[in-house]
Amino acid sequence: MSHDVILEAVDVVKHFGDGGNWLSPKPPVQAVDGVSLKIRRGETFAIVGESGCGKSTLARLLMRLLEPTAGNVLFDGAEISHAKGAKLKRLRRDMQFIFQDPFSSLNPRMSVGKLVGEPLEVHAPDMNADDRRAKVAELLRKVGLRPEHAGRYPHEFSGGQRQRIGIARALASGPKLIIGDEPVSALDVSVQAQVINLLGDLRRDLGLTLVVIAHDLSVIRHMSDRVAVMYLGRIVEIGTAQQVFATPRHPYTQALLSAIPSMEGTSRDKKPAVQGEMPSPSDPPSGCRFHTRCPHVQPLCKSQSPKLHGQGHQVACHFWQDIAMPPTESAPPNRSDRAEARFALYRAATTGGTVIHQDKKATTERT
Amino acid sequence: MVLSNLTLRFKGQENDVVQDVSLRVRRGEILCVVGESGCGKSVTSMAIMGLLPKSATQISSGRMQISSDEWHLVTDRLPAALRGNEVAMIFQEPMTSLNPAFRIGDQIAEVVQRHRGGSRSAALDRAEVMLQRVGIANPTQRLREYPHQLSGGMRQRVMIAMALANDPQILIADEPTTALDVTIQTQILDLIGDLRDETGMGTIMITHDLGVVAEIADTVAVMYGGQIVEQGPVEEVFRNPQHPYTIGLMSAMPRLDRPGERLAIVPGTVPTISNMPDGCRFRTRCAFATSHCATRPQLTDVAPEHGVACHYVPLEKHVVVSA
Known part of the structure; x- marks a missing residue:
């Protein structure tokens, strides 16, 4: 993987609200407060955090759907945080968005062909109708739908298929980078796996850069190369997925990881759960914003805000060296050998293998 | 609490939404009913609560027993005094x-x-x-x-x-943690576990998350298309899953110990209730299905209390797959 940076945020700040007036002061919501990160070309970069941590706001800032209160966003080295007009239009072609909810993000009155063709009309106005139809058919095939689906409407499709339509629409303009805000969290497990595989394939085949916002940590671990963990508008830890998951340095990351309900953990022993809930972003705690819930809190944490430090694997905690844990490797699920044999059969059968029944003359009807 | 052979459909529909579902929860036990959207898990819990409107539902069989009281769900109306008193429910x-x-x-x-x-x-x-x-x-x-x-x-x-x-003697929790963040989810799951220990109530928890099941359940019932395809003690089902759907669901979950490995999938999507096939309802998405699967497989024990509804159990004895 090349290490050139495709998208960069430098001390980006986004506050919502103007503070009210002197009669009814309303402190601004500090949704994103000084975030810097670099996303490399061709990688899958994940932003994790709980609701209200500012991850969706950050995604919208990176895409120039919002203008930052302060700081800069650079795409391919060019400042874009206040881009307008033709520059913004060009940017929209290069960066596309996949939304969480495939039910509300597609116009129910537009046919699939129209939905997928619309970005082409905007970004390639010279293309004639026949070429556009051919291109739509190609896009639909690429996301695992059939070209004849172009004449149908969104309500005729299931959630997973609608998400595929959303992906086809995002691919239409030929983007270099796609940001997905919880792209699979509205889907059932079996369908979610299909969409995760599809996104992985597309990234590889089209050389895309993928930025994924999600709260499901197993999905993140599966999909991403690098991970940033956000808490109350700030990045508390950033590193490769392997670094963050095997040797989490920030107490918040450690708490998040121990909270993953996993198939491996049938022991039901008590985990060191973090107490309480995230404070309001309009009145964040002083110093380290996690100090109100941190099990390792010291006086210094309340007064001084820790900076992200380290090379590659960065953490914003004063005491990360003192609370370091030995690396943990995730254990495989505890299954019997015969069960493992069944899983192998299942995988082989669903990836194009031919199923042969050994019973007397059972006829296989593969779909 | 014992629920036996519940079968029901919504009026005006050709197919049963819940077909021959039996569940049992002992005192102090947590039963998880797991399945994807449209598998009938919520409808089952609504039926237990007596929350389904009589005018729109048609129950063709089913009995429910709580302690020594018993109701025939086809004819009896569950008394209102039951709801919120002996059986209580929390929602997503x-x-x-x-x-x-x-x-x-x-x-x-x-x-x-x-x-x-x-x-x-x-x-x-x-x-x-x-x-x-x-x-x-x-x-x-x-x-x-x-x-x-x-x-x-x-x-x-x-x-x-x-x-x-x-x-209450029975708590029904319908996806109680789905709308919550992971750290809060842990807190709520711990709370439910603690209260169970304190009060000895039986709990039926409805969820789509196998991780939550592994975390909290004593027994698990896997539902697909209104049928129970596999059920049993949670350690046994996770250690030795048998039904192709259970295996498919588990394969489709990203694993922390195998990042980036291509996920096995369950092909296709759940058919709508009017398009449900007869016999085993999973057969249209099952890689191992044959014409025999048009006859409905009965839930059969493969180990103590571990029941599986599939003609080809154990799978490795019945099929081979060539590349």
Whole structure:
């Protein structure tokens, strides 16, 4: 993987609200407060955090759907945080968005062909109708739908298929980078796996850069190369997925990881759960914003805000060296050998293998 | 609690939404019903609560037994006194299940008074005790607050307090943690586990998350298309899953120990209820299905209390797959 940076945020700040007036002061919501990160070309970069941590706001800032209160966003080295007009239009072609909810993000009155063709009309106005139809058919095939689906409407499709339509629409303009805000969290497990595989394939085949916002940590671990963990508008830890998951340095990351309900953990022993809930972003705690819930809190944490430090694997905690844990490797699920044999059969059968029944003359009807 | 052979359909439809479902929860046990959207898990729980409108549903078989009481669901109406008293329910979205116009304390007190009578102030005292028990700090003050003043996790705690106010024997929790963040989810799951230990109530938890099942359940029932395809003690089912759907679901979950490995999938999507195939309903998506699967496989024990509804159990004895 090349290490050139495709998208960069430098001390980006986004506050919502103007503070009210002197009669009814309303402190601004500090949704994103000084975030810097670099996303490399061709990688899958994940932003994790709980609701209200500012991850969706950050995604919208990176895409120039919002203008930052302060700081800069650079795409391919060019400042874009206040881009307008033709520059913004060009940017929209290069960066596309996949939304969480495939039910509300597609116009129910537009046919699939129209939905997928619309970005082409905007970004390639010279293309004639026949070429556009051919291109739509190609896009639909690429996301695992059939070209004849172009004449149908969104309500005729299931959630997973609608998400595929959303992906086809995002691919239409030929983007270099796609940001997905919880792209699979509205889907059932079996369908979610299909969409995760599809996104992985597309990234590889089209050389895309993928930025994924999600709260499901197993999905993140599966999909991403690098991970940033956000808490109350700030990045508390950033590193490769392997670094963050095997040797989490920030107490918040450690708490998040121990909270993953996993198939491996049938022991039901008590985990060191973090107490309480995230404070309001309009009145964040002083110093380290996690100090109100941190099990390792010291006086210094309340007064001084820790900076992200380290090379590659960065953490914003004063005491990360003192609370370091030995690396943990995730254990495989505890299954019997015969069960493992069944899983192998299942995988082989669903990836194009031919199923042969050994019973007397059972006829296989593969779909 | 024992539910036997529940079969029901919505009026005007050709197919059963829930077909021959039997569940059993012992005292102090947590049963998880797991399945994807449209598998009938919520409808089953609504039927147990007696919440399905008679005018729109047609129950063709089913019996329910709680302690020594028994009802024939085809003919009997579940008494209203049962709901909120012996069987209580918590829902996925605590904001929409609490009334935004009433104070928390009044809402809990209403449940208490409704079933136990007694004075308003006694009911409010009970509400305060319950809030304390579900781990809400400052219960006296919280009693006077409205739902919008609480966070999602706190609202779910209030729902649990309300459900448990009358010491029910059975708690039904329909996706109680789906709308919550992971750190809050852990807190709520721990709370449900603790309360189970304290009160000895039986719990039926509906979820789509196999991780949650592994975390909290004693027994598990996997549903697909209104049928139970596999059920049994949770360690046994996770160690030795048998039904192709169970295996498919587990394969489709990203594994922390195998990042980036291509996920095995369950092809296609769940058919709508009117397009459900007869026989084994999973057969249209099953890689191992044959024409024999048009006959419905019965839930058969493969190990003590571990039942599987598939003709080809164990799979490795019946099929080989060539590349």
